[in-house]
Amino acid sequence: MTQSIPVTNLDGDFKTRARHALDDAQLRNNFRTAMDGLMHKREQAFSDPQEREDLRDLGNRIRARALSQLPDLLDQLEQRLTANGVRVHWAETTEEANEIVHRLIEAQEGRQVVKGKSMVSEEMELNDYLAERDIECLESDLGEYTVQLDHEKPSHIIMPAIHKNARQVARLFQEKLGGELSDDIHELVGTGRQILRQKFMEADVGVSGVNFAVAETGTLVLVENEGNGRMSTTVPPVHIAVTGIEKVVANLRDVVPLLSLLTRSALGQPITTYINMISGPRKDDERDGPREVHLVLLDNGRSRAFADAQLRQTLNCIRCGACMNHCPVYTRVGGHTYGEVYPGPIGKILTPHLVGLDRVPDHPSASSLCGACGDVCPVKIPIPELLQRLREENVRHPEDSEAAVAGAGSRYSNREQLIWRGWQWLNTHPRIYRLFLWGVTRLRRLQPARLRPWTDYRSAPTPAARSLHEQARNHMRSKS
Amino acid sequence: MSARDGIMRRLRAGLEGSQPRPDEFDATLVTRTWRYDSTEARVERLTRLLEAVHTEVHRTTQGDWPQRLYEQLRTRGIPNLLFAPETPHGSQLSKAWEVNGSEIHLTPWDGPIEEWKETLFNDVSASLTGSVGGIAATGTLAIWPDRHEPRLMSLVPPLHIALLKASTIADNLYDLMQTQDWASGMPTNLLLVSGPSKTADIEQVLAYGAHGPKELITLILEDA
Amino acid sequence: MTDLFYDASPNATRIVQSNKAGREYPEKPDRVVLFGTCVVDLFFPEAGMDAIRLLEHQGIQVDFPQNQSCCGQPAWTSGYREQAESVARAQLALLDTGTPVVVPSGSCAGMIRHHYPGLFNHEPQTRDRALRVAENTFELTEFLLNVCRVRLQDRGRHRQVALHTSCTARREMQTHHHARGLLAQLSGVTRVDHDHESECCGFGGTFCVRMPDISGAMVADKTQSLSQSGADELISADCGCLLNINGAMNRQNLNLKGRHIASFLWERCQEGS
Structure with missing residues (x-):
């Protein structure tokens, strides 16, 4: 498989892609139905609001504590993993991470790789990187497998193929894999199972992500339902785990609340089918498991986000996807509109650190700041606050030395600066402000009927005949 | 400068002048809601949750389980069972079935995985493993693979049967890992299993038998 | 808001404080200040007038400072912090009188109550002023229900x-x-x-x-x-x-x-x- 997978499925900028998505009734319906279902499941899984809030509070404190000693925990993690026989590699960039993974595969003369679900490997575009070097890297999560078959990217971090319905998956399977057309979901799952079990057996190397890396014991915790993660990390002779440097937690005990928050927030499940805790390769007297286990720790902009105490909170994320499930914008435009690996609210606050704010300048604006994301975040990332911070970074002067984000200042505009300065002047000069009110109310009939883009979907609002300032003044006078 | 040094330097600079946050872990938050007052209550809760995820649960005894298992496998027409003869439950099983003239072939794990991968994937119909405990709160089995019962025994065969001693069912995950002191020595692989493998990746419709077992049977040994 | 009490370093890793305790409400005052908000001012003045009437009906004297304008939220949410600060500072100067402030808009009340103090972290005196005003600011329905304890006929x-x-x-x-x-x-x-x-x-x-x-x-x-x-x-x-x-x-x-x-x-x- 050498065909390269495009980074985005739609051309143009964010707004153009959003326009396409909004016009796609099937897509809209697929997302609305799925997100409604996921919101409902989460609500049921947290039936006691007090318990939920207490647990979110604990989750926030655990992640903050881990970040407050991140370098020490990474040191400890490396020591423990090394003592357990796991080899630890560090990568500043996705390019470095890809090189490391490639080198490890080459050392095995590997040609076939199976991969469990990993968002970091999506960041790396590992599949493409390996395909260009004649190594097949096959997604084994059924959703990921489906989007890979269609040369797409995941549209949701937990449910990668959520943008497709069963009929669309059925047509894809028939087209790519042959056989009878069937949109029976159990048959489709059976088809995937059959093909992928063969691949697990043949693979030279298994690649996976990591949900939590435990410093105390040197343990990689992987959370999944399908069993493909266990297959990928257990059957092939070599297992390479790739993860971001922020995924470390202090100890095994800390995993307990985070796990509960993760599975309940993501899918409304009390726990997933498998929690796979890997602390080392096969021992001499053991009879299965990989002979080598590697962990690649990737930075890719995380340490820069870390440098700013406010933006650091982005790294609390445990990748549950609840923010996208509850986002009124994501629900309407779907994951591909964001054009990057991480969609939805978390994508909007994380992506600028990974690729530079200038590559995704619309991300911070694509939010009504309704706050649903922050409300449901299991580790209490103040997402609206961070979006607003990124809006500030966006409109900074490009030469401002205090910029905290790479690519800040790309939305700096003299025109907008002028508008906001004018607004400031108006609102800090009371007499001018009252004169403005007087003028607008007196000339209200002269207002144009079209005020784009407002009037694309709404009638133009008509100012009142007399402002509150005037009416209140008259009222007070009449009373005294 | 190596990648490691560069990353570490930036992280340390980011924390300059600040303290590590205090450890405010409050165990009651992960235990209080998940308390059950008797073994019976724990067994009931675990059973209910496992059954909700397509798992068959049978309550049996130390002495009777080989027979119960035999009946279950016969009803399903299972031709062979992967087991670990070196374990106490493995040897109990082979003895019990031998006496009764079993028609189900007992297969031991034979050498390193590389030597019989294809057979394991293609020919083994079912497997039996033990477990080190259960979790009532979430309906979960804790499986601690070792040289006798390798990791893949609970994953590759389409039907997995796990033995669970009722007395080893903890209220919640926190209790289980604390009482068994997991932190003092983790095995190379430790698994929490809550049902047969499943997926909801297509249209959010739940389907069992994704990549691992299609079925899970749990035999709870009530007098153990 | 950050827990500044734990670690005052600007580099300290933050947590989000849980907002567990409900707000404590004062006795019904004799006077209030109405902060009308810019949208009400221009498009829904009758809402502002009806708010005044409802409050007066409760026996409260309502002041409407003629020098008020906007709370600053539009600039603040758009990333123009400097402009938001300047407008907020002007409102604070008007509102810091010790008289309760009633706002017929939840988001503008929220701006004053929850975001004004943070805007002035770098200006201790204004921050103190913002904290005083925040403590004394109420959204209209909140004020009617919990401070006036109205019984509507x-x-x-x-x-x-x-x-x-x-x-x-x-x-x-x-x-x-x-x-x-x-x-x-x-x-x-x-x-x-x-x-x-x-x-x-x-x-x-x-x-x-x-x-x-x-x-x-x-x-x-x-x-x-x-x-x-x-x-x-x-x-x-x-x-x-x-x-x-x-x-x-x-x-x-x-x-x-x-x-x-x-x-x-x-x-x-x-x-x-």
């Missing part, structure tokens, strides 16, 4: 109403609880739920012009669910949302028009309404 005919609450108002000021509490006192009013009631209407300040298509899709869904709710009337405690929803309903020729809860409550309390 409903004199109107039976009506079915839908209630839309602004997202920030709900999250920062619990306006949905307060508005529902007031409506529950009206014997002739039945509140009907609408589909996805707590979902954003798509206004979002400058969002509606920066992302017009997405905002348009959101408000279209909102108006659809409102028109299918069976409500005779839509009420809200936030005029930004009303501007958006009314504009869309008008454009779609729907038979429903939203108005501010102050106007609705005042009307219900009049003879023969």
Whole structure:
């Protein structure tokens, strides 16, 4: 498989892609139905609001504590993993991470790789990187497998193929894999199972992500339902785990609340089918498991986000996807509109650190700041606050030395600066402000009927005949 | 400068002048809601949750389980069972079935995985493993693979049967890992299993038998 | 807000404080200041006037400082912190009198109460002033329900109403609880739920012009669910949302028009309404 997978499925900028998505009734319906279902499941899984809030509070404190000693925990993690026989590699960039993974595969003369679900490997575009070097890297999560078959990217971090319905998956399977057309979901799952079990057996190397890396014991915790993660990390002779440097937690005990928050927030499940805790390769007297286990720790902009105490909170994320499930914008435009690996609210606050704010300048604006994301975040990332911070970074002067984000200042505009300065002047000069009110109310009939883009979907609002300032003044006078 | 040094330097600079946050872990938050007052209550809760995820649960005894298992496998027409003869439950099983003239072939794990991968994937119909405990709160089995019962025994065969001693069912995950002191020595692989493998990746419709077992049977040994 | 008490270093890793304790309310005062907000000022002045009437009806003298303008929220949410600070500083100078401030808008009240202090972290004196004002600022429905402890006498005919609450108002000021509490006192009013009631209407300040298509899709869904709710009337405690929803309903020729809860409550309390 050498065909390269495009980074985005739609051309143009964010707004153009959003326009396409909004016009796609099937897509809209697929997302609305799925997100409604996921919101409902989460609500049921947290039936006691007090318990939920207490647990979110604990989750926030655990992640903050881990970040407050991140370098020490990474040191400890490396020591423990090394003592357990796991080899630890560090990568500043996705390019470095890809090189490391490639080198490890080459050392095995590997040609076939199976991969469990990993968002970091999506960041790396590992599949493409390996395909260009004649190594097949096959997604084994059924959703990921489906989007890979269609040369797409995941549209949701937990449910990668959520943008497709069963009929669309059925047509894809028939087209790519042959056989009878069937949109029976159990048959489709059976088809995937059959093909992928063969691949697990043949693979030279298994690649996976990591949900939590435990410093105390040197343990990689992987959370999944399908069993493909266990297959990928257990059957092939070599297992390479790739993860971001922020995924470390202090100890095994800390995993307990985070796990509960993760599975309940993501899918409304009390726990997933498998929690796979890997602390080392096969021992001499053991009879299965990989002979080598590697962990690649990737930075890719995380340490820069870390440098700013406010933006650091982005790294609390445990990748549950609840923010996208509850986002009124994501629900309407779907994951591909964001054009990057991480969609939805978390994508909007994380992506600028990974690729530079200038590559995704619309991300911070694509939010009504309704706050649903922050409300449901299991580790209490103040997402609206961070979006607003990124809006500030966006409109900074490009030469401002205090910029905290790479690519800040790309939305700096003299025109907008002028508008906001004018607004400031108006609102800090009371007499001018009252004169403005007087003028607008007196000339209200002269207002144009079209005020784009407002009037694309709404009638133009008509100012009142007399402002509150005037009416209140008259009222007070009449009373005294 | 190596990648490691560069990353570490930036992280340390980011924390300059600040303290590590205090450890405010409050165990009651992960235990209080998940308390059950008797073994019976724990067994009931675990059973209910496992059954909700397509798992068959049978309550049996130390002495009777080989027979119960035999009946279950016969009803399903299972031709062979992967087991670990070196374990106490493995040897109990082979003895019990031998006496009764079993028609189900007992297969031991034979050498390193590389030597019989294809057979394991293609020919083994079912497997039996033990477990080190259960979790009532979430309906979960804790499986601690070792040289006798390798990791893949609970994953590759389409039907997995796990033995669970009722007395080893903890209220919640926190209790289980604390009482068994997991932190003092983790095995190379430790698994929490809550049902047969499943997926909801297509249209959010739940389907069992994704990549691992299609079925899970749990035999709870009530007098153990 | 950050826990500055634990580690004062600017590099300290932050947690988000849980907002567990409910607000403690003072006795009903003799005087209040009404902070009208810019949208009410220009588009819904009757809501501001009805707020004044409701408060006066409670025996409270209402001041309306003529030098007030906007709370600063539009610039603040758009990333123009400097401009927001300057406008906020001007309002603070007016509002720091010790007299309670009542705001007929949840999101503007939230701006003053929750975001003003943080805007001035670098200016200790203004920050102290902001904290004083924040402590003394109330959203209108909150004030009527919890400070005035009103007992509304409903004199109107039976009506079915839908209630839309602004997202920030709900999250920062619990306006949905307060508005529902007031409506529950009206014997002739039945509140009907609408589909996805707590979902954003798509206004979002400058969002509606920066992302017009997405905002348009959101408000279209909102108006659809409102028109299918069976409500005779839509009420809200936030005029930004009303501007958006009314504009869309008008454009779609729907038979429903939203108005501010102050106007609705005042009307219900009049003879023969």
